[in-house]
Amino acid sequence: MPLTAQRITDLELHANDVRQGIIRALAAAGSGHSAGPLDMADIFAALYFHVLRHDPKNPEWPQRDRLLLSCGHITPVRYSAMAYAGYFPVEELLTLRKFGTRLQGHPERVRLPGVETTSGPLGEGLAQGVGMALAAKADGKSWRVYVVTSDAEHQCGLHWEAMLTGAKFRLDNLINIIDRNVIQIDGSTEDIMPLEPLADKYRAFNWEVFECDGNDVGSFVDAVERAQKVAGKPSVIVAHTVPGKGVSYMEGDYTWHGKPPNAQQAGEALRELAVQRERILAHA
Amino acid sequence: MPSTTAMGDAAGMQLVEYRNAATLKHLPTRNGFGEGLIEAGALDENVVGICADLSESTRMEGFKKAHPRQYFEIGVSEQMLVAMAGGLAACGKIPWIASYAMFNPGRSWEQVRTIMALNETNVKIAGAHAGVSVGPDGATHQAIEDIAIMRVIPHMTVVVPCDAVQTKKATLLLSQTRGPAYLRFAREKSAIVTTEATPFALGKAQVFRDGNDVAIVACGILVYNALVAADELEREDGIACRVVNNHTVKPMDGDAIVDAARGCGAIVTVEEHQVHGGMGSAVAEIVARRHPVPIEFVGVNDTFGQSGDPAELIEHYGMGTTAIKDAARRALRRKT
Numbered sequence: 178m179p180l181t182a183q184r185i186t187d188l189e190l191h192a193n194d195v196r197q198g199i200i201r202a203l204a205a206a207g208s209g210h211s212a213g214p215l216d217m218a219d220i221f222a223a224l225y226f227h228v229l230r231h232d233p234k235n236p237e238w239p240q241r242d243r244l245l246l247s248c249g250h251i252t253p254v255r256y257s258a259m260a261y262a263g264y265f266p267v268e269e270l271l272t273l274r275k276f277g278t279r280l281q282g283h284p285e286r287v288r289l290p291g292v293e294t295t296s297g298p299l300g301e302g303l304a305q306g307v308g309m310a311l312a313a314k315a316d317g318k319s320w321r322v323y324v325v326t327s328d329a330e331h332q333c334g335l336h337w338e339a340m341l342t343g344a345k346f347r348l349d350n351l352i353n354i355i356d357r358n359v360i361q362i363d364g365s366t367e368d369i370m371p372l373e374p375l376a377d378k379y380r381a382f383n384w385e386v387f388e389c390d391g392n393d394v395g396s397f398v399d400a401v402e403r404a405q406k407v408a409g410k411p412s413v414i415v416a417h418t419v420p421g422k423g424v425s426y427m428e429g430d431y432t433w434h435g436k437p438p439n440a441q442q443a444g445e446a447l448r449e450l451a452v453q454r455e456r457i458l459a460h461a
Numbered sequence: 462m463p464s465t466t467a468m469g470d471a472a473g474m475q476l477v478e479y480r481n482a483a484t485l486k487h488l489p490t491r492n493g494f495g496e497g498l499i500e501a502g503a504l505d506e507n508v509v510g511i512c513a514d515l516s517e518s519t520r521m522e523g524f525k526k527a528h529p530r531q532y533f534e535i536g537v538s539e540q541m542l543v544a545m546a547g548g549l550a551a552c553g554k555i556p557w558i559a560s561y562a563m564f565n566p567g568r569s570w571e572q573v574r575t576i577m578a579l580n581e582t583n584v585k586i587a588g589a590h591a592g593v594s595v596g597p598d599g600a601t602h603q604a605i606e607d608i609a610i611m612r613v614i615p616h617m618t619v620v621v622p623c624d625a626v627q628t629k630k631a632t633l634l635l636s637q638t639r640g641p642a643y644l645r646f647a648r649e650k651s652a653i654v655t656t657e658a659t660p661f662a663l664g665k666a667q668v669f670r671d672g673n674d675v676a677i678v679a680c681g682i683l684v685y686n687a688l689v690a691a692d693e694l695e696r697e698d699g700i701a702c703r704v705v706n707n708h709t710v711k712p713m714d715g716d717a718i719v720d721a722a723r724g725c726g727a728i729v730t731v732e733e734h735q736v737h738g739g740m741g742s743a744v745a746e747i748v749a750r751r752h753p754v755p756i757e758f759v760g761v762n763d764t765f766g767q768s769g770d771p772a773e774l775i776e777h778y779g780m781g782t783t784a785i786k787d788a789a790r791r792a793l794r795r796k797t
Contacts, residue, residue, distance in 0.1 A: 243551075294551065295576070305545070308549040308556075311549060312554055315530070334540070335544060335572070339541060342538070342545065345535075346533075
């Protein structure tokens with residue numbers, strides 16, 4: 178069912194919050210990744226405020242959907258979405274990457290309930306998602322497993338082992354969401370180690386493939402709802418995103434993959450996001 | 462049949478009459494894993510087995526037949542083995558993952574560190590075909606670095622049982638003990654020295670033979686060689702050796718090691734593994750801190766193995782009874 182205009186506005190406002198949280202956290206941390214978290218803000222807002230079956234006050238609720246973030250370096254987007262969803266106070270975002278924080282530079286399950294698994298080393302999330310989806314099947318559970326992966330981590334061998342295994346066990350309770358922003362630390366994925374035709378590769382591995390505009394909450398939710406209806410095989414959503422989305426001086430520039438804004442740049446970004454917020458409200 | 466009277470025998474260990482060649486039985490330690498896993502799977506349906514295309518040789522095949530719904534085959538993908546097990550464990554399963562030690566944890570070390578240990582998941586690694594005693598397969602398949610790379614990881618329990626009977630007990634006990642663990646065993650038949658009645662507790666080393674001249678601290682199938690060497694040293698030189706079965710490399714029984722250092726004044730460590738970083742190194746870390754005494758290390762000395770018969774490889778790489786005796790005499794000479 179398509180989202181109502183009101184629902185879309187709500188999710189866009191949540192995404193705007195998430196982006197502001199990312200900028201504040203990164204500026205306070207003084208290190209971290211900017212482009213990926215920003216381009217995934219719409220998807221994480223949609224996940225935490227619309228798609229996921231979860232309870233922020235009970236992160237270990239056994240019936241929850243599992244959301245794994247495989248590309249752990251974009252964790253500021255997850256932390257920000259979790260904070261705004263009520264897992265912990267929004268002010269805690271300012272502890273990102275600082276000594277003693279629960280918000281480690283790369284997420285750790287033991288430190289922060291709700292992150293499902295420790296990640297950072299790339300290419301490992303889908304494999305763990307396969308294990309979780311298999312456990313759900315074995316126990317007859319109805320919860321789903323969502324995995325967020327980066328495009329560049331498709332250069333890791335383990336990820337393809339997971340694709341083989343997910344198809345073998347016909348895990349239709351598993352949905353992989355790819356942040357297809359086409360950048361990695363050293364440049365374009367297509368220059369460093371080409372991935373295209375990525376969707377065809379998934380089809381050849383017997384996955385159901387959906388594509389969407391990852392910076393359009395309606396487009397993403399539509400893809401998720403179609404993926405949820407697939408039977409007998411796992412699904413992948415290739416979400417096309419603009420790196421750095423929402424901050425004009427970062428958009429499409431791979432050099433923002435692995436660095437944070439300084440105080441002045443953060444101020445500029447927050448002003449821009451405030452303008453965008455007004456625009457969303459004006460159109461509502 | 463538990464022994465009753467023999468030279469140097471420690472009380473309470475209920476060992477077999479291992480000096481009687483006519484009655485001594487030999488079985489591969491991997492058989493003990495296979496039997497223990499079947500039993501563990503029957504006791505708790507959350508125990509699951511995952512294998513990377515080596516179900517027969519790792520002895521997971523019996524589990525596959527006994528508990529087909531608890532068994533998953535994923536082909537030749539050892540990193541997947543660890544990662545998928547991590548996912549299953551996060552949902553309450555107790556996964557045992559089996560391959561050759563050379564491939565898991567050999568190939569999958571970073572997944573073991575991040576997914577198993579940093580996550581504190583309840584995954585158990587069955588490392589088969591460890592040591593040069595794999596034999597004809599050669600150096601590529603002879604894991605002699607695995608103890609080092611596992612014991613260095615926080616939270617990891619590392620167990621190297623001495624025979625098939627003890628391997629079965631370790632498999633059962635690890636299945637019931639929360640946390641990431643590595644169980645190491647071997648391919649070849651080796652002497653059964655323990656009985657069902659022999660006590661076994663994780664982190665509790667066992668004195669298999671009493672003596673106060675020198676302590677031989679061993680793990681794995683070489684514990685039998687240590688017992689044979691100890692008897693020969695007594696017959697040949699009148700040396701009274703203590704033999705400690707140091708099956709839990711981590712968390713190691715520090716008090717038992719200090720007792721050995723204090724009681725004997727010299728130690729020989731024996732393992733089918735590189736001397737660098739292995740069980741002996743862990744013993745040395747304890748002895749250096751708490752009760753310094755001379756230590757001699759029996760193991761592979763910074764080289765790779767090769768094809769050959771298991772027995773001749775053990776001899777060639779300096780882990781036979783003669784090498785253990787020589788090491789004990791060296792250690793004795795260094796005593797002050």
